[in-house]
Amino acid sequence: SIEFPDLKVNLVDFNLEQKLSVEKITNDLLCYDSAIYCFSIFVWNKNLLLEVASELKKKNSKIICIAGGPEVTANPKNFLSFDFVISGEGEIVTKNLIKRILNNDIPTEKIFYGKREALENLTSPYLDKTLNPKKYDGALWELARGCPFKCSYCYESKGDKKVEYFSLDRIKKELDIFVKNDIKQIFVLDPTYNVDKNRAIKLLDYIRQKAKQIFFHFECRAEFISDELAKAFSKINCSLQIGLQSASEEVLKTVNRTFNKKDFIKKISILNNYGIIFGFDLIYGLPKDNYEGFKNSIDFAISLYPNHIELFCLSVLPGTSLYDDANKLNLKYNTHPPYHVIESDTFSKLEIEKSRKISIACNLFYSQGRAVTWFNSLIHLLKIKPSAFFEKFVLFLEDKKLLDKDI
Numbered sequence: 117s118i119e120f121p122d123l124k125v126n127l128v129d130f131n132l133e134q135k136l137s138v139e140k141i142t143n144d145l146l147c148y149d150s151a152i153y154c155f156s157i158f159v160w161n162k163n164l165l166l167e168v169a170s171e172l173k174k175k176n177s178k179i180i181c182i183a184g185g186p187e188v189t190a191n192p193k194n195f196l197s198f199d200f201v202i203s204g205e206g207e208i209v210t211k212n213l214i215k216r217i218l219n220n221d222i223p224t225e226k227i228f229y230g231k232r233e234a235l236e237n238l239t240s241p242y243l244d245k246t247l248n249p250k251k252y253d254g255a256l257w258e259l260a261r262g263c264p265f266k267c268s269y270c271y272e273s274k275g276d277k278k279v280e281y282f283s284l285d286r287i288k289k290e291l292d293i294f295v296k297n298d299i300k301q302i303f304v305l306d307p308t309y310n311v312d313k314n315r316a317i318k319l320l321d322y323i324r325q326k327a328k329q330i331f332f333h334f335e336c337r338a339e340f341i342s343d344e345l346a347k348a349f350s351k352i353n354c355s356l357q358i359g360l361q362s363a364s365e366e367v368l369k370t371v372n373r374t375f376n377k378k379d380f381i382k383k384i385s386i387l388n389n390y391g392i393i394f395g396f397d398l399i400y401g402l403p404k405d406n407y408e409g410f411k412n413s414i415d416f417a418i419s420l421y422p423n424h425i426e427l428f429c430l431s432v433l434p435g436t437s438l439y440d441d442a443n444k445l446n447l448k449y450n451t452h453p454p455y456h457v458i459e460s461d462t463f464s465k466l467e468i469e470k471s472r473k474i475s476i477a478c479n480l481f482y483s484q485g486r487a488v489t490w491f492n493s494l495i496h497l498l499k500i501k502p503s504a505f506f507e508k509f510v511l512f513l514e515d516k517k518l519l520d521k522d523i
Contacts, residue, residue, distance in 0.1 A: 190435025
């Protein structure tokens with residue numbers, strides 16, 4: 117930094133799979149001998165980082181802790197144990213806050229609100245070398261911000277429906293860095309990569325020319341699939357994750373999603389025709405849904421030959437429209453992360469637990485078992501629905517005491 121030539125910035129990341137203790141993380145952070153620590157707080161790390169920040173202050177009361185991220189944006193007043201709190205997009209406001217602190221202009225206010233900045237004003241963490249892609253197994257790639265949809269369970273439900281795109285020049289330079297560093301896989305962070313079909317195809321063509329060796333993961337909406345787009349996807353190494361969530365039009369309407377079953381089947385058949393790898397997301401515990409409805413969604417999803425299925429319990433995330441409407445929808449949920457639904461007037465506590473078990477069985481047998489090529493043939497021979505098969509597999513796993521074990 118020209119303004120602060122002695123300033124050193126360290127990016128420290130921890131993997132929850134390492135199952136690190138609060139003490140271990142705290143001691144590792146103290147090794148940097150920093151005056152300011154900034155925390156990005158998400159649903160999966162909230163409790164851990166609250167404890168870490170508390171321990172840092174106990175060890176050294178002069179340390180300044182700043183919190184930001186989706187959890188903070190949802191309820192900034194719940195994080196006043198931190199010295200400063202940043203709600204919203206934080207790149208610019210965090211930088212300005214730290215400048216004030218370093219100039220001994222300590223703010224009296226604790227909460228700062230970041231706004232949507234013009235994307236051309238934001239530097240690339242890969243181009244400015246904040247992130248070293250060689251350090252990780254893969255790269256997270258942000259191509260755009262914003263979402264045109266308002267799914268009530270998502271943080272974007274209250275956001276601006278406008279989608280803003282980073283420049284193709286920046287994106288191409290970032291891709292060149294990934295290729296140069298021999299990155300094996302890239303997770304594209306856009307909530308709906310294919311919302312702009314022409315731009316999506318243009319970028320896929322560039323990937324085909326420059327990065328055929330990299331495997332890409334995209335989040336897509338089925339209604340925007342076309343023959344031309346599927347053809348472009350088929351020419352690179354990739355998989356598409358499609359948020360089906362439920363096969364019930366009525367259920368999806370309660371969470372502000374539209375669904376046309378005939379069109380969905382048609383668009384997915386295009387992906388199958390081109391041999392594209394794709395998976396579905398399904399959610400159990402949605403308002404107006406029930407256990408039988410969830411099983412019907414599994415049966416519908418399996419009938420379309422997805423490579424894998426991700427099944428989740430509904431989370432009533434603070435900061436979403438669903439959170440605001442939870443009482444009206446008669447949703448009972450945990451008030452601590454991960455905010456899972458406990459029960460509703462259509463989905464009993466017992467049925468939520470049955471759904472959890474069938475989700476484990478589906479994941480083990482179908483997704484991890486890579487059963488896509490033969491599973492529907494098996495189901496046809498057995499004259500049984502996929503969901504009924506998974507229910508029987510649950511009984512097998514319980515009998516062998518394997519249901520909740522890592523296998």
